[in-house]
Amino acid sequence: MNHLDIHLLTLISIIAVVGAFGGLLNYLHNFDTVENDQKNKYAKYRYIFLGIGAAILVPLFLKMISSNLIEDTPEYNNSNYLIFAGFCLITAIFSRRFINTLGEKILEAAKNAEKTSKDTKAQIESAQMELTTAQERIEDVRVAVNMNNVSTDVSEQESMSILLGLVNSFIEKTSIPDYAERLKLKAELGRRMGQIIATKFDLQKNELLNKHPKEGMYLALAYSVDLRPDSLGVSLLNKLAKVSSQHYTKYVILLAYRTLASSGWVNKHQAKEVSQLITKFRIQADKALLRNIDDTISVLKFIEPEI
Structure with missing residues (x-):
């Protein structure tokens, strides 16, 4: 022994x-x-x-x-x-007191460990969102620059069929466990749908919103405004801001607001209205979304300092 x-x-x-x-x-x-x-x-x-x-x-x-x-x-x-x-x-x-006290300490430690784990996961997801969206933002700019070179051979009917197919399958296609992959897929689908709208249905955006009130369509319309900003963009984004529920859709809406602001399509009155709308995004927002809300409000303050 x-x-x-x-x-x-x-x-x-x-x-x-x-x-x-x-x-x-x-x-x-x-x-x-x-x-x-x-x-x-x-x-x-x-x-x-x-x-x-x-x-x-x-x-x-x-x-x-x-x-x-x-x-x-x-x-x-x-x-x-x-x-x-x-x-x-x-x-x-003092066995009873010792066992009860130790049990409480262990349960407390387990709760703290769970909370720490959740906080760490939230921080990782926030970092992943910022990294992914930064990469996708670069791709958005490239697509916007090349928008005029998009092929118009596909008929409007075929384009509508493709668009609605993507919209209707958006939730199913993006319901995957890996957070980074989910963000990347949403960006790819959103950009593709937004490009279809911007090139084929630029004058029918409100009609698309009214006829197809789905999260996939909200994201597609937000991308279309970001890719091809115009004077009607603020009004459309305001409608989307009121109905969108997913964090990523809100994130793209904020990006589109900033694109409109930097392009001169947001006046002082609209800046105040937008500020009030996006402030509501703070409810249950993660850190990445909160930072983008603050960034958007900072941009709007250049237009209307009294926000």
């Missing part, structure tokens, strides 16, 4: 013997007993087992406080066994 086996067996023996002894002391002297608990042999055994159970939790407690009291090392001091036995005795005597 090697040194490690002896050390482990010693700790187990201390837990069992001292835990049982502490439970018995608790039973005899009512240190941590239930009020009006009947004293009989069943109660005695119950307190003994409760003491052993509490003593078993001592290594977990020591781990939680980062203590190396029971860590096996070549220079291990045998007096640590006495200290460990003292810990086990105290926890066995």
